[in-house]
Structure formats: C-alpha cells, structure tokens
Amino acid sequence: MDNVLIKTTRLMKKYGSVPVVNDLNLEVKGGEIFGFLGPNGAGKTTTIKMLTGLLDPSEGEVFICGYDLKKQPTEAKSVMAYVPDQPKLYNKLSAREFLMLISSLYRVPKDIAQERSEQLLAMFELQARADELLESYSHGMRQKVVLASALIHQPKVIMLDEPTVGLDPASARLLKDILQELARQGAAVFVSTHILEIAERMCHRVGILKNGQLIAQGSPEELRQRVGHTGESLEDIFLELTGGTESAEVIKSLEEE
16 A cells, blocks of 8 residues: 555545535555644544544545554554543543553553653653642643553554644644654654644645545645645645635634644
C-alpha cells in the first residue's frame, strides 16, 4: 500500500437519512502529519471515531497499517493510539500507575513498560507529581498523561482530536515537537483541529471538511495554488474554500491560542 498507514474508502456515517460524513476517501502515509480541518459540526469527531473503531460506519472501509478495521479490529487497534479532546482517566490512580495499566493492556513487558513510563513522565515534565492521584491534576496535566499513555506501546498510527485544548503555550510547543519526531520515526499522525495556526505550523498535508464532505486536501502550498493566491495563510485559504462563514470562530480560536 506504498506506506499508507491510514486509508478510508467511501466512508460514510448517517443518522437516519442525514449523512454526517459523506463519501470520505483519505490516505495518510507513514512519516507525515495530516491535519483534519473544519468548522464545528463539520464531522471531524465523527470521522476520527470511525477511524479508531469507536463508531461503526454506515458504509465504507477503514484500513490501519493494512488491517481492515472491521474484519481485523484487534490487529488494527494494537498499532494505533487515540487521544480524545476530553480525556477520561481513573482518578484514583497516579500517573505512574495509569501508564503501567495502559502498558499492560497492550501487553508491553513490565520491564520495558517501566522504562518507557519514566521516559514519558520526564518528557512531559510529570515526574515530580507522578505518584499523586490523577484527581488532583489540572486539565493540562491530565492531557499530558493521556498523551504519554498513547505513546507507551509505540504506535505506528497516532490520532488526536483537538490535542492542544487546555495546554499552555510551552506544552503545546512540546506536543508539536513530539509529533514531528514521531513522524520522523515513520509514524502516521492524524490531527483533527479547527485551529488553523497549529495546522499550518505542524502539518505536512491538510484536509478540509465541510458539511461532512472533504472539499480539499493537499499541502498548504498545494491549497494556495488551488485558490490562486500563493501568499495567503492557511486561514485565508480555509475561509475562501468554506465560504468564509466561520471567520469569527476561527479568529477567536487563534486569539485564544
């Protein structure tokens, strides 16, 4: 499959007769960060839930590292990681205990899991509070724990839904550096976001979703060529391709970042 680690063919999700995601065809290769963009309600979270097996598609197929997610769910899920926008943790565990629990679910040998846990706790600057209960953690710290747990089995595919929500600028920069390093090591990184500045700084390619349909995909430069204005930012391209109806929301998001 030419190093394609995430692939969808004619993916669709309907509720009743209404398609929330319609005829979605995507390919993400190892070594690239793919930004999945769209206004709220465009179908981004529905898509990522179908890609991770949390939601069954109405039609179409999903392949993860060549595994058919419907027919080979165990194999597909063993090589992927998912970081939701609202992480749920076991509040009565410490960060260190939580990482060890997740590593056991992926059958990582205990000695390797302990070593990786300490590396990840250090990477995310959590060592000083690693033995405190997660119920005492801030949202940003909890997000870091979830990110660390997603990496402990060294997945080939990482999917993140609005990963910078609740992160301070330094933590967001750390996340960007980590995702870029994972891509350099050959992983496929799929990032769903509506914050265009993040996508422009981080992603090799982006796809723009509107009303459940993929209306454009390619590198930022390819999208600039498509709209015919080579000097435009990704924000300008997004507004032009989506009709500019989300300008206030996008600008507000950028200001909050």
